[in-house]
Amino acid sequence: MRITSRLALLALTFLSFLPQARADEGMWLPLLLKQLNEADMQSKGLKLTADQIYSINQGSLKDAVVQFGGGCTGEIISDQGLLLTNHHCGYGQIQQHSSVENDYLTKGYWAMNREQELTNPGLTATFIVRMEDVTSQVLTGVPTQNIQEADREKLVQANIQRIAQAAVQGTHYQAFIRPFFNGNEYYMFVTEVFQDIRLVGAPPSSIGKFGGDTDNWAWPRHTGDFSIFRIYAGPDNKPAPYSAQNVPFKPRHHLPISLAGVQPGDFTLVFGFPGRTNEYLTSWGVDEIYSVSDPAKIRIREAKLKVLDADMKASDRVRIQYAAKYASIANYWKKWIGEVRGLKKLDAVTRKQEQEAVFQQWATSGDDARRAAYATLLPQLQKYYTTNRDYTLARDYVTEAALGIELLAYANSLLPLAEMVDKKASATELNAAVEKARGGTSNFFKNTTIATDQKVAAALLPLYANGTPAALLPAYVKNLQKQYGAKGGWNAYVAQLYGKSRLTSNESAQAVLNEVAKGNARALLDDPAAQLASAIIGHYRTAILPTYTTATDNIALLQRTYVAGLRQQQTQRKFYPDANSTLRVAYGQVQPYTPADGTKYDFYTTLDGIMEKADPTNPDFEVPARLTELYNAKDYGPYAYKGSVPVAFIATNHTTGGNSGSPVINGRGELIGTNFDRNWEGTMSDIMFDPDRVRNITLDVRYMLFVVDKFAGASHLVKEMTLVGGPNEAAAPADGKKLEKIKVKRKPARQKAS
Template structure:
């Protein structure tokens, strides 16, 4: 949280445009400010439990993104990168939808996606009183949590009884408040269209997290329901979903200073972290995971450049690794530039002084910060080993498969056998043993170099003694001898499998390697990490409660936790450096200009047809100033999970789709700077231009409600 120190008083104001607000509190907390910035809707038109509102056109897409309904036939818009796994799953060398795009010419050609779900919010309720009704001050934290979980189950059961709705109850402010989200989830979601990577991923890793940006980061899906408009598993009998609301699309464009707002499902922020947590993040956590991901990316990128088959297989995995890698670099840079550590310390100094002025406050809060400092010292000892389970141990896919085989052995049954067979199929679909062998060597060496020797499994002595410390040789040994190194070997051992074959898996070198890491983790890392976090969480609940008590004139908002939030701001450029200015929009002209560098920068490849449309100036009604505007920025406070979110104007019309943040603003998960934080939006006019002119899919435009 940005802390503007005020000389005359202890309280601070929330900076303009900061905040991820619960929609049920718009009227009480945000409405006057939103109206002053230009909003022309009522609070009820944005969120209502009783009538159609904007929230009814917004979905949680696939568990980690946002999407929006843009027609009365369930047409759904989200980011290209949100639908990337589905696009990849339908792609092959013969049908290369990543490189060439895909457009269903009619509903029969739309492609089903096994496992893809979208979730609507039916209503939101404050259930804090019910959830905490049985909690007493005398309870231990474990007792408190058990009572809360009992109440949550009780409330959820009442909601879900005789209903297809689900009840999701989540904690806010570290468990000071609880909110119920009644949801409706649809499981038949089909791919309708996607531009090629040269549009949907234009700029690639080179421009990721950067502004200026020129990415047509969108894809189209359709939600299907049964004949009663209710959720149903995939069936040819299903029909397009009829939404309670869908977004009209504005071709009027935007200008600097215009009001914008976003509804979506931001994943995770940590705005109330203490200085101890920020120091650990900036000095230890981020630098180490950045360095390891860089090594992993070097291996994957090199292989992808050499082979189309590898490029398709590893497209989604590479994008995922690179995305967080670049974000963490920007986050560290931004937090240091803002002097975040000192700002946090200043706020904590104010908190200590405030506590000292009143005996009741002193008793309630004085020990909170010293206790947190002590626990973060403990956490630092195991923090990196905890991180490296994901970053290093699971950095090689063979060890993730070994983890799944370990679970299979531990729970052996016919049902588990069927499950592991399916997992083997999925694992090897997008897999290359040569890449994974190199990743295993790099990840094992990183763990060896970066983690204290006391936390090393015994295998490291074997690598030193039998392989002379050569991690590449040891990785080759694993791949030469493991049943998990190829689909053929893994499938063969599972064919006609009986309990007598369990020994083969238990003795497999990859499984044995994973078990060594697992045992070391379970004995020496997880107990300390979990116990320390269990001590930190209630202290953070106390600390944030104290901040809310201290800063009475500040509007607080809860950290993001993948629940629906509203954020709003204004269209605005910014100065990344004192003598440098970035304008608020980009154009197709700039795409063509970047395309001239495609021989040197592959991420700037421009599809031939897009070049032809530009040369002919065939922009149709999507033109603005003799070109097509591609993207724009505004000061909306967003994070991961907001990808695919609708960007709306003052009338609630769709003007774009959120897909990224600027690099200078990636620290906003921890601390918001209104002068630097900008969300990046694909202009809806560029999206429609691609659908209409590039894909020649005017029939999709005809479904939409266009505001000229």
């Protein structure tokens, strides 16, 4: 590794430097809270014990937290299985129930009785039953040296499968095992997965998405980002497929809801399933994200969003079809822009280089064993990152640009059928695969407008051809580039592509499948969309993926060793594992922040701010008439604070994607809000945390209650909940409920329904 004279001096200066997990940084394993975090959490205002947060022997906070679908979190807020999550987490389900005639995206939806609650095939809610450290079992028989990473992974996966199966044999539970600290440790999660999840309520998009892309990843925020579902179970309270005989699920614990609100310095706990962080990356890994990957993906998504935005504004049908897709694409597009800005602001690459200089000095100044294990580690990592740089870029252009064209992604999904014909699969196997493809085809055309996708292709194909390193561009595309690369030429090619392909309508695509089912693979392979997809993906698999995989495997091996070395070097530091979609606890405090010189943001927003932003000419800032009516009448019920309704607040919790919908809980174990975003200045926290700038954005639970009760008139839902705190401390809850399981002395509040 090349170390400049400046870094060498830093290495000598920082020999005693041992970075600590800074205040409020970290996504901690609930299983280890007692030994690692309990005292610190209690010093910041937690009134509970670690066992009241996570326990396998009694009801605890973990029993009110679910993984919602595959990528969000939800919390249980009644003893009848009522589930609260974000509006953007339930957006796909709301879209699927919407049509031009019944536009629930625009108007919202509220089930006024159980019969009106809408089913959602494929949607799940997953509880964590227990966690277990299974590192020794997973690594049994796995050599520590002289083994290729791919071979090691095969042994590890075989052990994982055996251990997970044995853990749940004879039960209705499921189990999975994930690596932590880059494979230095492994933990098993035993789960209970519910399959009957019904939509109960969602505000109109003018509340649930208020601020739209303009305010996304930003503070101050005024978005009512919530939706409500209900978990149903069989008569035995166990998971069951949808049935009219299913009944509302009875949880081991549900979260009481506080009306007391928050103040600066208040303790906050976020409990959820954060998706992915990379806090222990080296400087080369950070630079690859900052200089190569993020900028390319930003360019591609910006081009696609421009097309979709125009067509969605022109057609209600297109708007409904693409609403969830657009939101998903736009979400990370803006996040990556903020991430690049944040990494630049922190000078993240240089800071990582400084840490590496300290590590290198430690590695080379130790005994023979330490030098053998770590002295050459960083130079090797640099070599593989350098090798992989162009391949990473080529991969990004395939996944984001080429497969960002829905026709190509669809055509690519059909190509295995041609392979089955070529390999002479049995008629039974082929027919089963074709039937599955028929269903996928119908769904594809239900949610896709080909005219819009053609415009996307015209925008993205030139980016793919020009952005992919020339040496890694398929010959097929190079020829197209020579033929159509002149100004406007790609539009002509795309018009020809979509004009000749039979995969551009449900009827003609089904006809192609009919021919494939009879053994005529050419019907698919001769289609121009299939030919383009085959050329790009085939080249990717043969010319890009092998080198990319080899380099990333070697990086993974070295990164695991590097993290192990960091933990040896920094013995006083409390390390937390990177997020990997497993249950975690983050904790912090309500705090304002200063994003820039001369600017300071308060810790909360109110309904007043919604009215200040209201703009009927801008779809992002439309305000429903009913909300304006309530505001003008100051009809806030028990949800008011200082003459308005609190909408959102910020705190210092360390969160990421997957924490969307996570409960934000006060020191007494009561729900005070639902996490839905981060501030734009803090989006780099997936890679580097800055306690002065990173804030999670939370929907204040009082705004949720206000919308459900006063705006929607769904007071029957509020009556299900356990409300505590607030202005009417001496009153009893309307349903007579009291806190159970977690016993914290607190007087309940009156539940007032409109």
